[in-house]
Amino acid sequence: MARPSDPQAMTPRKPGSTRTAPPQVPDDFWTQPRMRTYLLFDATGIVYLLVGLVALRVAWALAGGAPVWDALLRSFASPGYVIFHVLALISAIFVGVRFFRLFPKAQPAQIGPVKPPPPAVLHAVLYAAWGGITLVLLAVFGGIWP
Amino acid sequence: MADSGELRKRTFVVTRFDPDKDQVPKTQSYEVPCRPEWKVLDALNYIKDEIDPTLSHRWSCRMAVCGSCGMNVNGTPKLTCKTSLAEYGDTVEVAPLANFPIIRDLVIEMDGFMEKFKAVKPWVIVAKEKAAEEGTYRQSPEQLAAFKQFSMCINCMLCYAACPVVAQEPDFLGPAAIALGHRYNMDSRDEGASERNEIFRGEGTVFSCSYANECSEVCPKHVDPAAAINQSKLLAVIDWATSFVVKREK
Amino acid sequence: MVEVYRHDVVIVGGGGAGLRAAIAAVEADPKISVAMVSKVYPMRSHTVSAEGGAAAYVPGSEDSLEKHLYDTVKGSDFLADQDCAEYFVEQATAELTRLEHWGCPWSRNDDGTVATRPFGGMTVPRTWYAADKVGFHMLHSLFQHSMRFDRIVRYDENFVTKILVDDGVCRGVVAIDIRSGAMRMFLGRAVILATGGAGKCFPFTTNGTIKTGDGMALAYRAGVGLKDMEFLQYHPTGLPGTGILITEASRGEGGYVLNSEGERFLVTRDYGVGQKAELGPRDMISRAEILEMEAGRGLKGPYGEYVLLDLRHLGEAKIMAKLPFVRELARTYIGVDPVYEPIPIRPVVHYMMGGVDTDIRGATPIPGLYAAGETACVSMNGANRLGSNSLTECLVFGARAGVEAVAFAKGSADGNEARLRSEAETEGGRIDALRGRKKGGEKMSVIRHEMQLSMERGCGVYRKQESMNQAVAELAPLKGRYADLVLEDTSKVFNTEVLQALELGNMLDVAETIAIAAAARRESRGAHACRDYPNRNDAEFLHHSMMFFTPAGPRLDKKAVTITRFQPEERKY
Numbered sequence: 001m002a003r004p005s006d007p008q009a010m011t012p013r014k015p016g017s018t019r020t021a022p023p024q025v026p027d028d029f030w031t032q033p034r035m036r037t038y039l040l041f042d043a044t045g046i047v048y049l050l051v052g053l054v055a056l057r058v059a060w061a062l063a064g065g066a067p068v069w070d071a072l073l074r075s076f077a078s079p080g081y082v083i084f085h086v087l088a089l090i091s092a093i094f095v096g097v098r099f100f101r102l103f104p105k106a107q108p109a110q111i112g113p114v115k116p117p118p119p120a121v122l123h124a125v126l127y128a129a130w131g132g133i134t135l136v137l138l139a140v141f142g143g144i145w146p
Numbered sequence: 147m148a149d150s151g152e153l154r155k156r157t158f159v160v161t162r163f164d165p166d167k168d169q170v171p172k173t174q175s176y177e178v179p180c181r182p183e184w185k186v187l188d189a190l191n192y193i194k195d196e197i198d199p200t201l202s203h204r205w206s207c208r209m210a211v212c213g214s215c216g217m218n219v220n221g222t223p224k225l226t227c228k229t230s231l232a233e234y235g236d237t238v239e240v241a242p243l244a245n246f247p248i249i250r251d252l253v254i255e256m257d258g259f260m261e262k263f264k265a266v267k268p269w270v271i272v273a274k275e276k277a278a279e280e281g282t283y284r285q286s287p288e289q290l291a292a293f294k295q296f297s298m299c300i301n302c303m304l305c306y307a308a309c310p311v312v313a314q315e316p317d318f319l320g321p322a323a324i325a326l327g328h329r330y331n332m333d334s335r336d337e338g339a340s341e342r343n344e345i346f347r348g349e350g351t352v353f354s355c356s357y358a359n360e361c362s363e364v365c366p367k368h369v370d371p372a373a374a375i376n377q378s379k380l381l382a383v384i385d386w387a388t389s390f391v392v393k394r395e396k
Numbered sequence: 397m398v399e400v401y402r403h404d405v406v407i408v409g410g411g412g413a414g415l416r417a418a419i420a421a422v423e424a425d426p427k428i429s430v431a432m433v434s435k436v437y438p439m440r441s442h443t444v445s446a447e448g449g450a451a452a453y454v455p456g457s458e459d460s461l462e463k464h465l466y467d468t469v470k471g472s473d474f475l476a477d478q479d480c481a482e483y484f485v486e487q488a489t490a491e492l493t494r495l496e497h498w499g500c501p502w503s504r505n506d507d508g509t510v511a512t513r514p515f516g517g518m519t520v521p522r523t524w525y526a527a528d529k530v531g532f533h534m535l536h537s538l539f540q541h542s543m544r545f546d547r548i549v550r551y552d553e554n555f556v557t558k559i560l561v562d563d564g565v566c567r568g569v570v571a572i573d574i575r576s577g578a579m580r581m582f583l584g585r586a587v588i589l590a591t592g593g594a595g596k597c598f599p600f601t602t603n604g605t606i607k608t609g610d611g612m613a614l615a616y617r618a619g620v621g622l623k624d625m626e627f628l629q630y631h632p633t634g635l636p637g638t639g640i641l642i643t644e645a646s647r648g649e650g651g652y653v654l655n656s657e658g659e660r661f662l663v664t665r666d667y668g669v670g671q672k673a674e675l676g677p678r679d680m681i682s683r684a685e686i687l688e689m690e691a692g693r694g695l696k697g698p699y700g701e702y703v704l705l706d707l708r709h710l711g712e713a714k715i716m717a718k719l720p721f722v723r724e725l726a727r728t729y730i731g732v733d734p735v736y737e738p739i740p741i742r743p744v745v746h747y748m749m750g751g752v753d754t755d756i757r758g759a760t761p762i763p764g765l766y767a768a769g770e771t772a773c774v775s776m777n778g779a780n781r782l783g784s785n786s787l788t789e790c791l792v793f794g795a796r797a798g799v800e801a802v803a804f805a806k807g808s809a810d811g812n813e814a815r816l817r818s819e820a821e822t823e824g825g826r827i828d829a830l831r832g833r834k835k836g837g838e839k840m841s842v843i844r845h846e847m848q849l850s851m852e853r854g855c856g857v858y859r860k861q862e863s864m865n866q867a868v869a870e871l872a873p874l875k876g877r878y879a880d881l882v883l884e885d886t887s888k889v890f891n892t893e894v895l896q897a898l899e900l901g902n903m904l905d906v907a908e909t910i911a912i913a914a915a916a917r918r919e920s921r922g923a924h925a926c927r928d929y930p931n932r933n934d935a936e937f938l939h940h941s942m943m944f945f946t947p948a949g950p951r952l953d954k955k956a957v958t959i960t961r962f963q964p965e966e967r968k969y
Contacts, residue, residue: 005244005312005313005314006315006316008316009245009247009312009314010247010254010255010258010259010306010312010316011247011255012257012261016249016575017573017575017578018889018890019165020247020249020255021163021165021170022247023248024171024248025313026241027221029221029244029310030310032221034358034360034363035358035360038310038357038358038359038360042356102359102376105370106379107377108332108377108380108381109291109293109332109377110332111381111384164887164889166888183637183731198884199885199893200887200893202890202891202892204440206442206604206606207440207442207445207604208604208605208640209445209604209638209641209725209729210728211529211721212439212441212442212444212604213439213440250887250889250890251890253890256437260437260552263543264543267544269499269540269544270497270498270499270541275497276497278493278497279490282496282497282502282509283496283508284507284509285504285508286504286506286508287504287505287506289508290503290504293501297501300444300532326540330499335497336499
């Protein structure tokens, strides 16, 4: 055991009758494979933060009129932005798939009289919705529809 | 049937800590001749009985139902009475449960857990208590199945040792406590879900959970606390929303 | 320096009986304060390992209180005090109902009513169950329910070493705070002992390591008699080696017990269980298994001989629905999947019918001292207990003791605190001298092991006068050697070595009373099967044995059995 946890982790409000050694985690706590996946999952939050900032930039550009808008679109063609957007897409898929996988488990057995549909149905609905919304957005931004 | 054949010598690297003598925990190694069918606990008891009587550890039932013997074995939280030595090689590291203050050797401070446990009000809350003469509640097998799984927790605290949020957020209620609160919320006899949902949205909030799922990975009783926590999130939100619409009695 | 804690009632032990007593006490009086002093956190108490079920009359069923009473009294081989057994069956339903109100997840019938299953020695199915983890669910329901009462103050991991008696009245206990090693005095106007049995006196037992007869030894040394100590229940289906319990419910759901020839010997041969076969009483089935092994029809393994429990014909679905824990235990601890293979089993020590002498109120002869649960001998189980009666017993007599303790406490007064404090300090000195006592020639594990072997040889399922006498002869010098124990751990913080030493001392005292009482009972009755006296002898031995502590050594005495409704008859099934 090498790494410290938060020094107050699992510490009772009332101090006990003897001195304790502070809580620790094993050496591989944060680096073991499942934890690595989980940390990556949580780290995508940074990507979304940046996506949010980019969205602000888009909104600002919309207000700025045609030349500002055109400049924005040109900047999105730069390698940096392309890589960023690909990364954002991969993050979204990674998080989406993991979330969808856990989704059936997160349904209570019953809410009042209502029971959740079986996992297969839930998965089908989630992926259908995701796919459907993606297609609609592509159509809208591609200028195909409406 | 399990055979008692050849003895195998294994080295156990065990955490030692005596607050009267040690500033910080250290490790001590022991050579133990292990029988093939032994669990980790058998080796620890051998150490205590035959090699070093000063080793302190908790255990009782040795059948994985009392929850006393949780420890980190080679970095993973395990019930030592249930964990076969056959899973390990020549060296086995035994450390106290992660994320808990250490009292002595392999014994951790449990009262932090007991506080969180009590905080979720783990008892049947009803407006009007039923008298024994009135008989039992009717509960269908289906209603029982809605919470049964979450009632199987033996309070071994392995989930707390595995949880990255517990490692970083001292206020987090934690997997077992939330699973227990959820068990009562889902019990058809209980009427206290609103009270518990308020607790679930409060200081130790269930929303601190970010789906690591480590708790369910280590749970020896397949309680699936991750499911309980995430189910609780949905129910806590619904409870919050309906609280604006439906008047609540305190 | 002794820390002092003052409460109205002090309960030693936080298992089924202790928790139920605490709840009953605070419900009896809204102002009362209860100390619950346990050497482990309550959810670790050994109640947790019980599997099969808890018996009570189900209203509206074909059962009746009279039938439950008769089954219990007959099961006890007519040694039960029938007034106590009658009180028990009368209270049973209400107790299990209360537990249900407190959240216990009893298994259900389709119509939502509580389900029952057949159990050994019961003429009608009346065993309420929660899959096959009834003790776990019961204990957790009780513990969680008890948490609503702020007036139940828990002192977890405090080991009681002495009962305080002043002016002939019980005034509290002395305990070690296991964590810091500090000595504490818990003053109360009534004390309830609920510390369980002493299976760890034996090498193969279903019991966990904490079952060391602490409460029995405490009461014994305080002058209370230990009643019926010779009656030890050997559970017929324990795993060889570990002794881990495979519940009677596996037979209740239809399992078969087979010998090495694949024969259902409880059916094909006459072992006194008649039509009940695998659902006969535990003492008879354990004896049948031993006789089969002695006849050469047992199987041999690294931990001795065994027979088989066959659940294959039940099918995976039924096993997973009704006996999932059994499957898990068999796979984890003996490498056998009961869906495909029979489970090796043999009789192992499971329960003590005997214990601290109490009456129907849970009161010992010392005013202010009570006992309940396996620690106590009321006696409602007599010479043999029926499966699923003991969990209900914890509730019924735990509740009674709680109520009676409160009533007594209200009328009682405090003892002389200075005198009690000085006693506690002397006790603290004794513990300090024991802790880390490097001088001494005897190793604890050796003495423990020898004690266990003596008890196994002398007080097994079948006993011979000679072997019982030998056990008595072997235990006395062991106590002498115990005085010469060497202890290595000088630390005060969470010193489990000194606790083990104290537990060993308790076990030696208890083991001695078992062996002497067994050697004195020259008959066979219930679980006490003596080869030299194979028949029941009501003329000379229809009484409870009593063991009293004296400085010169244990003194044997007897106590009459209360017989009300059912005159002793031949015990045939």
